[in-house]
Amino acid sequence: MSTMLQDYDHLLNIDPLSQYDILTTNPESHLYALGRCKESLNGRWHFTVDVYDTFLRKKFFEERVTDAQGRALPVDCDFDQWETVEVPSNWNCQKKEYWYFEGSGIYTRTFHYVPKAPDERVILHLGASNYGCRVWLNTRLIGRHTGGFTPFSVELTQHLKPNAGNRLILEVNNTRSVDQVPSLNYDWFNYGGVFRSVDLYRVPACYIRDSYIALAPNNRYDTLAVEITVDGAGSGIPVWLEIPELSLSVMLHTDAFGVAKSELTAKPQLWSPQNPKLYRVMVSTEGDRIEELVGFRQITTLGKKILLNGQEIFLKGVCCHEEIPERGRALTPADQRQVILQAKELGCNIMRLSHYPHDRNMALLADEMGMLLWEEIPVYWALCFENPTTQASAQNQMTELVMRDRNRASVVLWGVGNENPDTEARLDFMRALVDICKRLDPTRLTTAACLVDIDVMTVRDRLCQYIDVVAINEYYGWYYRDYTGLATILENTKLDRPLVISETGADALSGHHGMDEELFTEEHQAKMYQKQLELSEGSIQGFFPWILYDFRSPIRLNSYQQGFNRKGLISYDKTHRKLAHRVIQDYSCSVKN
Numbered sequence: 001m002s003t004m005l006q007d008y009d010h011l012l013n014i015d016p017l018s019q020y021d022i023l024t025t026n027p028e029s030h031l032y033a034l035g036r037c038k039e040s041l042n043g044r045w046h047f048t049v050d051v052y053d054t055f056l057r058k059k060f061f062e063e064r065v066t067d068a069q070g071r072a073l074p075v076d077c078d079f080d081q082w083e084t085v086e087v088p089s090n091w092n093c094q095k096k097e098y099w100y101f102e103g104s105g106i107y108t109r110t111f112h113y114v115p116k117a118p119d120e121r122v123i124l125h126l127g128a129s130n131y132g133c134r135v136w137l138n139t140r141l142i143g144r145h146t147g148g149f150t151p152f153s154v155e156l157t158q159h160l161k162p163n164a165g166n167r168l169i170l171e172v173n174n175t176r177s178v179d180q181v182p183s184l185n186y187d188w189f190n191y192g193g194v195f196r197s198v199d200l201y202r203v204p205a206c207y208i209r210d211s212y213i214a215l216a217p218n219n220r221y222d223t224l225a226v227e228i229t230v231d232g233a234g235s236g237i238p239v240w241l242e243i244p245e246l247s248l249s250v251m252l253h254t255d256a257f258g259v260a261k262s263e264l265t266a267k268p269q270l271w272s273p274q275n276p277k278l279y280r281v282m283v284s285t286e287g288d289r290i291e292e293l294v295g296f297r298q299i300t301t302l303g304k305k306i307l308l309n310g311q312e313i314f315l316k317g318v319c320c321h322e323e324i325p326e327r328g329r330a331l332t333p334a335d336q337r338q339v340i341l342q343a344k345e346l347g348c349n350i351m352r353l354s355h356y357p358h359d360r361n362m363a364l365l366a367d368e369m370g371m372l373l374w375e376e377i378p379v380y381w382a383l384c385f386e387n388p389t390t391q392a393s394a395q396n397q398m399t400e401l402v403m404r405d406r407n408r409a410s411v412v413l414w415g416v417g418n419e420n421p422d423t424e425a426r427l428d429f430m431r432a433l434v435d436i437c438k439r440l441d442p443t444r445l446t447t448a449a450c451l452v453d454i455d456v457m458t459v460r461d462r463l464c465q466y467i468d469v470v471a472i473n474e475y476y477g478w479y480y481r482d483y484t485g486l487a488t489i490l491e492n493t494k495l496d497r498p499l500v501i502s503e504t505g506a507d508a509l510s511g512h513h514g515m516d517e518e519l520f521t522e523e524h525q526a527k528m529y530q531k532q533l534e535l536s537e538g539s540i541q542g543f544f545p546w547i548l549y550d551f552r553s554p555i556r557l558n559s560y561q562q563g564f565n566r567k568g569l570i571s572y573d574k575t576h577r578k579l580a581h582r583v584i585q586d587y588s589c590s591v592k593n
């Protein structure tokens, strides 16, 4: 390329950005980042918002500060003079000016790398960054990920400078676009940035990339299905699995693909919300070792029933966004524990973590505290279901979520979508997601929050026959003021599998009181739930109020809402319990399971 075009590329190139759309990371090759030593890269990173994508246009990542003769060049960027922000965090919460910012944020820091073993490999792991993230190390673009709520990892080994400073750059972009998942329009706030942990993992040349262990759903509760993937291994590599409390210690061998698979006889105590029993599970190879706490339980359906460990269970649920005042989606473990405690206080045995994968620690805490979980990816409202980029993004996110949490006993339902149009393209799109769940994890149930067909007042979404549990979002008493619509639907709906109400609710401004048919009052919200519970009694296998807390949403603009969806049973700051909170609490305590 002529020097002219090269030097003026940032001026003359109408599309300078697509050259950076390298292949995204492979979701099945991510490091299973649990139960092994790590070096945290959290803390203060240099940061700038980059409104015109100048970082990419002018190739700041090359750090070219002198010309061929060594003379200093007037470069429009000096990384280490930029302000610093906290990682993990959402940039919206770091500075008032960034509150509504949608675009690119550039994070950079250096770290000194001293090799600890000759053949060690170094892997960078991010818990999540919203939405797109490109990774540079020492001026090279080495990885790209899309999807705002799932983990990914990038290998650094071959680009690292040993015994020297290394510069890492993360270019994160949360601009909404039509072909993404979710697409342009949704009912939550688009927090941007690196809002979950950033860590470095040192692993040997052959390392345990993934470990999957679960109770085989055979109604005998006596078989553990194990699948361990060793990266860099061929066949015959020994892999040890130990569960001391079950006196289980076996040696397996990898196949040609580096996978060691087996079914082992064992009779564990079964995990349940009442008895969240966890076992220490250790997996090791000659050079590597991981350890985690795992619970064993069986979740199945039988006709319209949902069975946990063979016993019928009613899902006493609540929906929840991942949000905390002041810090957006960057919840601490203490915040996460409080959320689960407040759901328990409400009498719930299950939480729907909507509408995107929440932090991995929620599932670890739910395992420990005894709370079932519904986890889902943001296949939300209208998407470009025919678009291959959109399909790939949804399939990546589904794969990343399932691979991240398929050892968590608390997770019983994979949600493949929420309120989507019943079209051919959408059906294929979501069936592909169901297939991914079943291929990667045959031990759990699949579901989707479907819309009711209001023309014929029944649930007849074509997706119903491909998911294990049918869920409906309905707001009779709110968006439709006539409560009885719910009774009509339940009467008309003939399904051969469990049906749950995955969302219902009404906005109520905390502390705003009035008549029980006056909208936005606590009295109306409470009445709405009383009616819903009355009319659905005996026709459903689960009930999930929308929602535990008020939450931020830029599409909620009336004077009661002011940028918040006010359907919480508890206020945004998690302090005020609205009247409906007691209605749900009393109800949950009345349901015996």
Ligand code: GCU
Pocket (backbone or CB within 6 Å): 187, 355, 418, 419, 473, 503, 546, 565, 567
């Ligand atoms: C929908 C949607 C939620 C939304 C809720 C509401 O059902 O799934 O994300 O917040 O309705 O209208 O409040």
